[in-house]
Amino acid sequence: MNRTSQFNTAINALNQISQAAHELAQLMSDLAWEGVEDHAGMSGTRPEVAAANGAAPKPAPEQQTAPVVEDPPGYVPIEEVRAVLAELSRAGLTAQIKGLIESFGASRLSEVAEHDLGALLEAARGLKSDGPK
Structure with missing residues (x-):
């Protein structure tokens, strides 16, 4: 060849x-x-x-130029909630976290409705200030 x-x-x-x-x-x-x-x-x-x-x-x-879309008021990114819950879990509050997530009608964080993430975060921060139960 x-x-x-x-x-x-x-x-x-x-x-x-x-x-x-x-x-x-x-x-x-x-x-x-x-x-x-x-x-x-x-x-x-x-x-x-x-x-x-x-x-x-x-x-x-x-x-690329894309329009800047701001998050709606009260929006909380799931990553922020996940970080707080991970910290609480390391502090021994895993059972309380599970109960909290279930109170929002979900079995895991990813199933919590986006509009409920702010309320979940506030409730989780309440667990932190209350200490272990």
């Missing part, structure tokens, strides 16, 4: 790999968007759309 044929074989293989990678990216994008209800006020990270094969890549997220 001459050198040009070897290059052509390698180029063909790279083109096939590129096509397969694009199809995989498209499939992952489709799966990520499946079931996502997207609207302007939605917080959090949205799935990216796969670029067209051969298209220039999208700018990095920090370079």
Whole structure:
């Protein structure tokens, strides 16, 4: 096999790999968007759309201009609640935390309604000031 044929074989293989990678990216994008209800006020990270094969890549997220959406008044991020509950759990209040979460109709923190997180956080801070029961 001459050198040009070897290059052509390698180029063909790279083109096939590129096509397969694009199809995989498209499939992952489709799966990520499946079931996502997207609207302007939605917080959090949205799935990216796969670029067209051969298209220039999208700018990095920090370079994209997106409207700044502020959290609604009284909003408490679940991470903040999780941090306080973890601290209380380390202090030996795990049973009280479980009861508190259950009082909001959930069996775990991730099941607590977003609008109830502020109240849960305040109640948890009350456990901290009351001490172990």
